[in-house]
Amino acid sequence: MSNVRITKQFSFETGHALYGYDGKCKNVHGHSYKLSVTVIGKPITDRTNVKFGMVIDFSDLKKIVKEEIVDQFDHASVFNETTPHIELANELKSRGHHVILVNYQPTSENMVIDFSKRIKSRLPDIIKLHSLKLQETDTSFAEWYASDNL
Template identity: 45%
Template sequence: MAKIRVTKRFHFEMAHTLHEYDGLCRNIHGHSYNLEVTLAGEPRNQPGHPKDGMVMDFADLKHLVKSEIVNRFDHSLMVNKLVPEEQTELLRKTSERIILVDFQPTTENIVSYIAEILQEKLPPDVSLFSIRLFETVTAFAEWFAEDNQ
């Protein structure tokens, strides 16, 4: 059977700050992120099965990405753990949704982080092909499985 790619788009709002960056992005600021998740696999060939003809049910993909990524990231502030603890504590006084990460929260690193999260949650017969994360309407980062094997 043919290998097929399926893609679903998502949207979330998130703020971040780039620790020790030498430009404006060292300040807390937000983006309207658009996320595209592309899976690869063979469509199920089981006539009569409710998922016949699907690589993965779009409803199942939506539930997975919303629960693991969108609901967690939306209206949060992503901060590098290198930010001094006293500054992080001050941020916690004004924001209850802070995500501390072990990396500089650039779009490049965030897209890789999303790939790590999703790869662990996918069914065994479906693979993550690519992720595209738009930070703005004109700027995005992409992750491809073939580049990361």
């Protein structure tokens, strides 16, 4: 049986700031992120299985990505916990804002690496994460490929 790639797309709104950056993105701002998740596997051949013919049910993939990324990052502000932005983060938290502290600079590049780890940890063993595309704007995105990370 052939391997098949399937892709599901997601969108969420997230704010961030890049501490120490020399451009506009040093300021707190937000993006309407689009995340494309592509997995690879063999379609189920067992005719008695309710998922017969599927690599993974799109709704199962949606549940994983929703729980690991969308529900956590949507309408959150992401800051690097090792920068002075921690003061801003703590102030926002004290006022009831949803803040995520990470141990990396919250660029699209680093976020897509983080997302790959979160998704891979939840996939069934027979399904592999093939790639992620995190689109920050209509013309700017970061991509992660399993084949680049062997």
